[in-house]
Amino acid sequence: MNPIAEILAATDFSTCAEKAVHRAARLAQEHQARLHLVHVMDRLLLRVFARTLDEHPLATEQQLLVATRSQLGELAAQVAKDFGIAVRHELLIGRIHECAAEYAQAHAVALSLFGAHGENFVRDVFVGSTAGKYLRRGRQPTLVVRSDAPHPYQQVLVAVDFSPASRLALQWAARIAPQAHVHVLHISELPFEGKMRFAGVPDDEITQYRRNAEQESRRNLETFLGEIAGTESMSRSVLSGPPSHAIVTQAQARQADLVVMGKRGKLELDEFLLGSVTLRVLEELDRDLLLVAPART
Numbered sequence: 001m002n003p004i005a006e007i008l009a010a011t012d013f014s015t016c017a018e019k020a021v022h023r024a025a026r027l028a029q030e031h032q033a034r035l036h037l038v039h040v041m042d043r044l045l046l047r048v049f050a051r052t053l054d055e056h057p058l059a060t061e062q063q064l065l066v067a068t069r070s071q072l073g074e075l076a077a078q079v080a081k082d083f084g085i086a087v088r089h090e091l092l093i094g095r096i097h098e099c100a101a102e103y104a105q106a107h108a109v110a111l112s113l114f115g116a117h118g119e120n121f122v123r124d125v126f127v128g129s130t131a132g133k134y135l136r137r138g139r140q141p142t143l144v145v146r147s148d149a150p151h152p153y154q155q156v157l158v159a160v161d162f163s164p165a166s167r168l169a170l171q172w173a174a175r176i177a178p179q180a181h182v183h184v185l186h187i188s189e190l191p192f193e194g195k196m197r198f199a200g201v202p203d204d205e206i207t208q209y210r211r212n213a214e215q216e217s218r219r220n221l222e223t224f225l226g227e228i229a230g231t232e233s234m235s236r237s238v239l240s241g242p243p244s245h246a247i248v249t250q251a252q253a254r255q256a257d258l259v260v261m262g263k264r265g266k267l268e269l270d271e272f273l274l275g276s277v278t279l280r281v282l283e284e285l286d287r288d289l290l291l292v293a294p295a296r297t
Helices: 015-031 043-053 057-083 096-106 121-127 130-137 164-176 193-198 203-226 243-253 276-284
Strands: 006-010 034-041 087-093 111-115 142-145 155-160 181-188 235-240 258-262 288-292
Touching: 006 015, 006 096, 015 034, 015 057, 015 111, 015 142, 034 057, 034 096, 057 087, 087 096, 096 130, 155 164, 155 243, 164 181, 164 203, 164 258, 164 288, 181 203, 181 243, 203 235, 235 243, 243 258, 243 276, 258 276, 276 288
Parallel strands: 006 034, 006 111, 034 087, 111 142, 155 181, 155 258, 181 235, 258 288
Antiparallel strands: 142 288
């Protein structure tokens, strides 16, 4: 894969966004990349806010833009100084996730970073977070940042389902954290276990069914990893159970500071949907999450 040359961090100047900016700056430093620092002002909210402050809303709107552009410039200068990296900053106006996605595509951004929540937490909960909306729209690998740890990633968990997106997730895990230990996790789903219990199948038969499914999954996992260069040193395991719960639990048990997943798996057919497993992990995980998607074909 090509080096990571362009990294985007979206900021609304909140505490959560600050974590994303600092992680982006550290990654830019590690990979000798340029950081694009972007702030997007929602046009509708900007105008509503301006009208509440002054009887001359256009003048107030312009003042807000000037003040915000200055704040963004000061942040960019400070980040460039602190991390010794090249930083480009841009103030955009429009819908946040759309503007960020268009900017990322126009500037060949390889990796985008967002804080887990923006400054408007209530809006995030009821309408959907900016990161979540961006993930639905964008194709660039996207890192949702929750941690403010000041060191490179050390323990990475990659959840795979043998899809093209999972293959890319493994490649990105090695790419973004080349010095980290990487553990590969596959969840062996048992779609008929509930029906078997309902039908009165004995517990020992269900247990054997689970063991057989896990053994088959282990063989499939070894075959899958055997076709991908660089996975020889990665540890791996297969578990049964609800996928999202297992991923979150394993991330905590293994003290992973980064979880990597394919944005869409085998069964997620609508490219505008993240899929139930991805959404639950995004909501429940208490550490950084990198989601990747294969290119459109």
